[in-house]
Structure formats: structure tokens, C-alpha cells
Amino acid sequence: MSDKLLNIFHQSHSGSWAFIVILFVVSAIFYRQKITPMILRLFYLIMLVSGIGMLIGYGFPVKYVVKGIIAIVMIGLMEMILGRMKRGQGKESSTKILFVVWAVLIVIVVLLGYGIF
């Protein structure tokens, strides 16, 4: 893979992760509107494509494969939480637990991304 393409993937990946966090929190708080969840899904796609692109470019290092799997689980959690909020289950303890698990996973994913462990 060309360095230029790898660089594009890297730039879009590191420039997009904070938007995911902000858009998810805003979508969870203002769960009645449909705009931010839609933009959030666009960012999932950007992260998935750039992340998988980098994995291919780097030759699938185990550490980043694990990070990618955790990130995909985390995306699933965001969708589950937003679905529960919409169905009026936001106050249930299971939704709160999912939110805590999400918060732990996002920290792990970002730290793994920056190579902290």
C-alpha cells in the first residue's frame, strides 16, 4: 500500500475519533432527534474503513487487530444504548451498565490506538 494512502487513513482515523465520542454523548442525551445518530453512523464508517485500511497497510499486527475488534464491539454497544434510549429504557440499570462498559472500552481503544499499552 502506498505511503500516501496509509497517511490518508491515519489522518482521517486520528481526526475522527473525538467526533464519535461527542456525537454519541449528544445522541444519548438528545435521543429524540435523528440527526446526530445519522452523522455518528457516518463516522463509524470512516473509522472502520480507515482502521481496516491501516490494518492491511501494517500487515495485521496482533495488537491492532485486538484494538479493531474491541472498537467494533464498542460501536455495537453505542447502537444498543441508543436503541434502548429511544425505547424509553434509558433509566434501566442494564442500560447504565452498558454505558459504563462503553466508557471503559472507549478509553481502552484510544489508549491502544496511541500505543500506550
Ligand code: HEM
Ligand atoms: C470508533 C472506533 C475507534 C476509535 C475511537 C479508534 C481510535 C483510535 C485512535 C485514537 C488511534 C490513534 C491515532 C493516532 O495514532 O493518531 C487509533 C489508531 C489505530 N486504529 Fe483505531 N479506533 C477505532 C476503530 C478502529 C477499527 C474498527 C480498526 C480496525 C479494524 C482500527 C484500527 C486502528 C489501527 C490499525 C491504528 C494504528 C494507527 C497508527 O498508530 O498508525 N481502529 N484508533
